Every structure is written in C-alpha cells, then in structure tokens.
Amino acid sequence: MPRTIEFYYDFGSPASYIAHCRLKSVAARTGAIVELIPILLGAVFKATGNASPIECPAKGRYVAVDLMRFAARDGVPFASNPHFPINTTRLMRAATALRGDPGYARYVDFAFDAMWHFPRNLGDPAEMAAVLTNAGFDAEAVAARAASPEVKDALRATTDVAIARGVFGAPTMFVGDEMWFGQDRVDWVEAAAA
Amino acid sequence: MPRTIEFYYDFGSPASYIAHCRLKSVAARTGAIVELIPILLGAVFKATGNASPIECPAKGRYVAVDLMRFAARDGVPFASNPHFPINTTRLMRAATALRGDPGYARYVDFAFDAMWHFPRNLGDPAEMAAVLTNAGFDAEAVAARAASPEVKDALRATTDVAIARGVFGAPTMFVGDEMWFGQDRVDWVEAAAA
Numbered sequence: 001m002p003r004t005i006e007f008y009y010d011f012g013s014p015a016s017y018i019a020h021c022r023l024k025s026v027a028a029r030t031g032a033i034v035e036l037i038p039i040l041l042g043a044v045f046k047a048t049g050n051a052s053p054i055e056c057p058a059k060g061r062y063v064a065v066d067l068m069r070f071a072a073r074d075g076v077p078f079a080s081n082p083h084f085p086i087n088t089t090r091l092m093r094a095a096t097a098l099r100g101d102p103g104y105a106r107y108v109d110f111a112f113d114a115m116w117h118f119p120r121n122l123g124d125p126a127e128m129a130a131v132l133t134n135a136g137f138d139a140e141a142v143a144a145r146a147a148s149p150e151v152k153d154a155l156r157a158t159t160d161v162a163i164a165r166g167v168f169g170a171p172t173m174f175v176g177d178e179m180w181f182g183q184d185r186v187d188w189v190e191a192a193a194a
Numbered sequence: 195m196p197r198t199i200e201f202y203y204d205f206g207s208p209a210s211y212i213a214h215c216r217l218k219s220v221a222a223r224t225g226a227i228v229e230l231i232p233i234l235l236g237a238v239f240k241a242t243g244n245a246s247p248i249e250c251p252a253k254g255r256y257v258a259v260d261l262m263r264f265a266a267r268d269g270v271p272f273a274s275n276p277h278f279p280i281n282t283t284r285l286m287r288a289a290t291a292l293r294g295d296p297g298y299a300r301y302v303d304f305a306f307d308a309m310w311h312f313p314r315n316l317g318d319p320a321e322m323a324a325v326l327t328n329a330g331f332d333a334e335a336v337a338a339r340a341a342s343p344e345v346k347d348a349l350r351a352t353t354d355v356a357i358a359r360g361v362f363g364a365p366t367m368f369v370g371d372e373m374w375f376g377q378d379r380v381d382w383v384e385a386a387a388a
Contacts, residue, residue: 048250048251048252048253049249049250049251050250050252050253055243056242056243056244056362057242057243058242058244058357058360058361058362059242059244059362059363061360062360062362062373062375065373066375069382163252166252166255166256167252168250168252168253168256169253179256179259181256181260184378188263
C-alpha cells in the first residue's frame, strides 16, 4: 500500500514551495501520496512563540542564500518575491475551500508558482483571481466560498490540529507520526516514504 | 593546496558537537584543514536578535529529535545533557587561550565529548579542570590564562568578527566566503572543500 506524506504548507513560505516541488519527484519515485494540507503560518507562529527567520536579519539573509542553493541543486525555478511579506489568509482559505475538489492540486501548483516563480503580488485579490481562473476555477465563486464561516473555521481547525501535532513552522511533513520540518528534510521524508 | 574549513563553534551547541564529529571524516576524505574557532554563542544571539531553538518549546522538542536522527545516521555517539543550559564562557575562554597550542584540538575533542557524549556538568569548574587534565594540560595554569583580560578580549574580538561575517548561530562553517549554518549542512561544506 502506498504511504501518505502529510504536507503542511502556507503559500507565504518559500521553503514550502521548494519542498512542494521536490515532493513531486519523491511521489513519482516512491509511489507515496502527498496530502496537501493548508495551514495559517502566522497562527502557528503566534501559538508556538516561533517567528519567521526574517525577524533576525542575519538569519534572514542566510536563509535567502540557503533557499537559492536548494533551488539550484534541485532544479526548482525560484525567485524571491519582492511583494513579500504577503498576507496569505485569503489564499489559504481558498485552498481549504478547494480541498477534495479534483482541481485542488492544480490550484496549489499555480498559487505556489505565482508566489515563488513568476512572482506576483498574491495579496492583491485580482492576482489571486487570475490564479484561480488559470487553474480552471470560477474565481468569484471560490472567493465567495473561501470567505464563508465554515471555511474559516475549517482552516483554523486544521491549523490547530497541526499545532497539536507539534508543527511550529512550514513546511512540516509527516509520514505516520514521524515529523520533519523544512525543505532540507525532504530526503529524510523520501526515505521514510519509500 | 588543501582548503580550509573555518568552523565557528560553542561547546554549548549540540549541533556544533555533531558537526565537529562529522567534519573529522570530511577532513579525512577531502584533505581539508578544519580551523576550530571558538565564539560565544550567547553574545552572537544578543547581537543578532537570534535565540536558541529551545526558546520555542515546540521547536526545541523537534530539534532534539532532529539531532538524534543525525547522530544515529552519522554514527556520532550523542546524549542530551541533563545539566543544560550550561554557561560555556569559561570553556570558550580556555579554548581561546589554547588556540595555537599543539594540544588545542585534543581539548576541543575532550570538552565536546564531556558535554554531549558522557555528558558532564561543564559549568562546574572541577569538571572543566578534569577535561583539561585528561587532555594533557595543567588545568590550573590554563584556567588562569583563560581568565586574563587578553584572552577575554580575544574571544570577544573573534565573536565580533564572526558576527560581522554574518554568523547568527552555531555551528557556522566557511569555505572562503561561502557560509553554511548547522550540522545538516556538513555535506554542502564537504562538497565545497573537496
């Protein structure tokens, strides 16, 4: 039976983008199923007392170099986003609304690409609508669903479950109960999923 | 000509210990020279606004697991130290006093082992004296040199240079101007040093 890799992500996290790209080849090699689970990284930081690496300027500069190194090594097209930081709440709510929809994975791909490949200002609702349209969705209908109390609650609940499991940042990956954090742990995840 | 790996460490950092152990095989394989540079991690944190991962409990718990994984994978004998956190100022001053001495590398080995292998309470001057004696030094004489203003200034200066180069934590490794942080980047350092 193929293993499942639970992948907790936020589109605002460039390390999540790189891990997402790398996990596609992991899935191809191992047959593992990657479950894409949207969370609100800001809420994770608030609940755990963690902070973005950019809060420490020296670490932020290093992490930018480090991400470029991984992207180059792994052949992931990557550009730092000049519009960063971008509030991703609407994007993550749309992801939550689309979970289970056959086009969900396509939306995740397009949103990650728009954030860390092209890169666009996805804090702008028009840019988000363009991503949804490109991914084959009725942007207005998805935005309406994403703004519903049910979807807001579902995203909050998913984030709370992640925190309860020990998540303190993104990306965080689980195979069973084993947890790994960061784009630099995808090799370990692959070994566990193989 | 063999390359030099500059290795900035603090004995209080378990990741520094694991990297130190791994760099021995890197040196053996590549012929690179590892320059062991003592710094005060606390001063680095203060200057850069960085903090130990244990400041975020969820991250602290994960990092403990992560270090065990690397130690197990790389065959590094590792035990978390029940006396942690330990003030390493005296140990790092002794390291600074001994730099250039033929027995310096032996002291670094013994102090790291006493901290993260056996593990001992190196905040206790008697335990530090035992390490120095085991490493072949006159413990009292070294402790006296380590407490001199020259050595205190030298350690502060080395730490300031590290911070000026972009260091925000330990271990940090340089090959030329390229910088890597963490026990999980030793493979990258090896590639650069090869």
